[in-house]
Amino acid sequence: MKKIFIYVVLIFFSLxxxxxxxxxxxxxxxxxxxxxxxxxxxxxxxxxxxxxxTAWESQPFNVFLKNSLIVTGLSLAGQLISxxxxxxxxxxxxxxxxxxxxxxxxxxxxxPWEVTMIPQYMEFNYLxxxxxxxxxxxxxxxxxxxxxxxxxxxxxGIPVELEEAARIDGANPIQIFxxxxxxxxxxALILVxxxxxxxxxxxxxxxxxxxxxxxxxxxxxxxxxxxGMFGVDMVSxxxxxxxxxxxxxALFFFAQRYIVGGIATTGIKG
Amino acid sequence: xxxxxxxxxxxxxxxxxxxxxxxxxxxxxxxxxxxxxxxxxxxxxYEWPVVGExxxxxxxxxxxxxxxxxxxxxxxxxxxxxxxxFVPLNIIIALLLAMLLNKNVKGSGFFRTAFYLPSVISxxxxxxxxxxxxxxxxxxxxxxxxxxxxxxxxxxxxxxxxPVAMVIASLWGQGSMMLIFLAGLKNIPKDMYExxxxxxxxxxxxxxRITLPMLSPTILFNLITTIIAxxxxxxxxxxxxxxGPLNSTYFYAMYMYENAFKYSKMGYSSANAWFMFAxxxxxxxxxxxxxxxxxxxxxxxxxxxx
Numbered sequence: 001m002k003k004i005f006i007y008v009v010l011i012f013f014s015l016x017x018x019x020x021x022x023x024x025x026x027x028x029x030x031x032x033x034x035x036x037x038x039x040x041x042x043x044x045x046x047x048x049x050x051x052x053x054t055a056w057e058s059q060p061f062n063v064f065l066k067n068s069l070i071v072t073g074l075s076l077a078g079q080l081i082s083x084x085x086x087x088x089x090x091x092x093x094x095x096x097x098x099x100x101x102x103x104x105x106x107x108x109x110x111x112p113w114e115v116t117m118i119p120q121y122m123e124f125n126y127l128x129x130x131x132x133x134x135x136x137x138x139x140x141x142x143x144x145x146x147x148x149x150x151x152x153x154x155x156x157g158i159p160v161e162l163e164e165a166a167r168i169d170g171a172n173p174i175q176i177f178x179x180x181x182x183x184x185x186x187x188a189l190i191l192v193x194x195x196x197x198x199x200x201x202x203x204x205x206x207x208x209x210x211x212x213x214x215x216x217x218x219x220x221x222x223x224x225x226x227x228g229m230f231g232v233d234m235v236s237x238x239x240x241x242x243x244x245x246x247x248x249x250a251l252f253f254f255a256q257r258y259i260v261g262g263i264a265t266t267g268i269k270g
Numbered sequence: 271x272x273x274x275x276x277x278x279x280x281x282x283x284x285x286x287x288x289x290x291x292x293x294x295x296x297x298x299x300x301x302x303x304x305x306x307x308x309x310x311x312x313x314x315x316y317e318w319p320v321v322g323e324x325x326x327x328x329x330x331x332x333x334x335x336x337x338x339x340x341x342x343x344x345x346x347x348x349x350x351x352x353x354x355x356f357v358p359l360n361i362i363i364a365l366l367l368a369m370l371l372n373k374n375v376k377g378s379g380f381f382r383t384a385f386y387l388p389s390v391i392s393x394x395x396x397x398x399x400x401x402x403x404x405x406x407x408x409x410x411x412x413x414x415x416x417x418x419x420x421x422x423x424x425x426x427x428x429x430x431x432x433p434v435a436m437v438i439a440s441l442w443g444q445g446s447m448m449l450i451f452l453a454g455l456k457n458i459p460k461d462m463y464e465x466x467x468x469x470x471x472x473x474x475x476x477x478x479r480i481t482l483p484m485l486s487p488t489i490l491f492n493l494i495t496t497i498i499a500x501x502x503x504x505x506x507x508x509x510x511x512x513x514g515p516l517n518s519t520y521f522y523a524m525y526m527y528e529n530a531f532k533y534s535k536m537g538y539s540s541a542n543a544w545f546m547f548a549x550x551x552x553x554x555x556x557x558x559x560x561x562x563x564x565x566x567x568x569x570x571x572x573x574x575x576x
Contacts, residue, residue, distance in 0.1 A: 003375075006370055006373055006375060007375065009370060010370055010371075010381050013367060013370075013381075013384075013385065014380070014384035017384050017385055017387065017442065018384050018387070019410065020388075020399050020400065020403050021387065021388075021399070023399070023402070023403060023410045024399045024402070027402065035408065036407075036408050037408075038407065038408060038413070039413050039416075040408055040409075040410055040413050042410075082294040082295070082298075085291050085292075085294060086292050086294055088291055089288050089289075089290075089292035090292060093287065093291065094288070095285070095288040095289060098288070101292065104299070105295065108299060110554075111303065111307060112498065112501075112543075112547055112550060113502070114502065114523060114526060114543045114546060114547075115306075115307060115310055115540075115543045115544065115546075115547050116302070116303060116306035116307055116310060117530070117543070118310060118313070118530050118536050118539055118540050118543065119305070119307075119309040119310045119313065120302060120306045121530070121531075122309075122320075122536065123301075123302075123305070123306060123309075139298065139302050141294070141298075142294045142295060142297060142298020142299075142301070142302065143294050143295045145295075148295060173287050173291075198390060198392075202391065202392050202393040202395070203393070204393045204394045204505050204508075204509075205504065205505065208508075209531060220393060220394045223394050223395070223398065224508075224509050227398070227401075227509070234402050237398055237402070238398070238399075238402060241395045241398045241399060244395055245391045248390045248391055249387070249390060249391070251390075252386075252387070252390045256383070259386075260382065260386070260449060
């Protein structure tokens with residue numbers, strides 16, 4: 001009896017959480033006439049699959065897709081390389097000022113982005129990076145505090161003996177890092193990769209502030225322009241929204257156990 | 271390369287290696303965080319348009335903000351109202367869902383996925399979906415309400431309901447908080463419940479005496495991150511309402527954003543940013559200070575009385 005109650009509540013909530021997705025997908029394949037009927041139709045009488053193509057071609061979404069791929073791909077590569085190098089540095093070496101630097105790293109996570117947003121904009125403007133993809137890519141090549149912290153915690157859990165053995169065999173720190181540490185920390189790197197992919201792919205404010213020219217727009221920025229231009233063309237908006245959501249959703253399903261497990265272990269306790 | 275064999279350069283090399291590893295972050299921190307941070311404080315004392323004369327005006331930006339800018343107070347009020355609704359609801363819902371999933375139900379993988387899924391997309395896509403769900407005439411939400419005989423408002427063009435719509439849309443993205451709670455719940459030893467059941471404690475008593483105290487460090491973490499998130503809320507309003515109707519969703523972050531990038535008042539907007547930083551920091555400190563009264567750490571629990 002009590003079990004049934006739990007299931008009822010769970011099903012109720014999962015409907016609440018899934019219904020908007022469902023509504024998005026079915027809207028995307030509706031005909032314009034069926035869009036404006038009341039009561040709304042959950043499932044269209046005819047599925048207009050060509051809506052996706054029409055919507056995609058109504059604006060230069062191929063260009064936006066290319067930009068998004070460049071930004072996400074290049075910043076992802078930088079994030080993985082730099083964050084893991086820095087994390088290794090903090091996890092395994094003793095050096096002057098390490099503790100202070102690490103404290104600063106932790107504290108830097110608490111600085112709200114808004115405070116540095118304006119001077120960063122001016123800095124990028126001075127460097128001539130505004131209206132290029134550089135502001136969305138290059139900072140990632142210096143690592144991010146959260147990922148460095150996460151990877152450091154992971155590396156700390158790897159037994160030191162392995163590295164000592166490799167060192168006796170004559171391996172240098174870079175070789176040890178690439179041959180030994182990187183393979184061992186793959187699960188953590190996948191987690192960082194997924195998190196970075198999601199935040200870069202979904203980023204809106206960055207592109208909004210740093211890009212002006214339509215040829216430089218990323219997908220999220222392109223999607224938001226849609227609204228003003230087409231007013232209420234909800235079919236196209238939902239079609240493109242769905243397409244933009246596909247890569248994160250696909251990634252989520254593949255990496256689910258890493259995400260769920262990863263958040264569980266980073267779920268800072270005490 | 272061969273210098274490894276020589277003593278002094280080798281030594282130097284040894285000592286510099288850790289710095290080489292950490293150097294990317296150190297440079298990045300100086301260039302993209304500390305530098306901008308200091309610069310931001312400096313320009314908040316200037317009248318600093320993007321192009322044209324920069325003038326030192328001391329505290330005038332801050333004074334203007336407090337005494338002569340109704341939009342400042344309005345946006346601050348909007349953000350506060352949003353936070354007061356959003357923070358507790360977000361925590362309660364995430365905790366409730368985590369507790370239900372912790373009950374060993376069949377298909378918990380499916381439910382967990384359903385609750386987490388919206389967090390994967392977030393941002394503009396989320397705003398787009400909800401603006402269609404909230405549509406006053408053809409939106410699905412008002413239809414569902416009408417089935418229960420409730421006449422839904424025209425959500426996004428109604429000054430009372432537009433902020434509520436923002437809260438609802440934001441709650442949709444509570445997934446990672448739920449997972450963090452779930453991890454916390456799984457860490458509570460089962461025997462604590464068994465022991466208390468033998469002592470005759472009911473469900474409610476177990477919840478208030480075991481679950482909540484044992485979970486309090488996680489609650490603290492989630493509380494602080496939600497407060498910060500509430501104050502940074504911007505994308506939803508920017509895409510869904512543009513701050514309207516009648517500024518009812520004109521968040522403080524939006525006020526700051528527009529001052530900087532619409533009116534190019536960089537100095538003034540930096541002052542806004544520092545004020546927000548001060549608010550968030552003091553709220554965080556208050557929460558931290560108060561936490562010693564309500565957060566229990568396992569170490570203490572084990573030493574202290576049951």
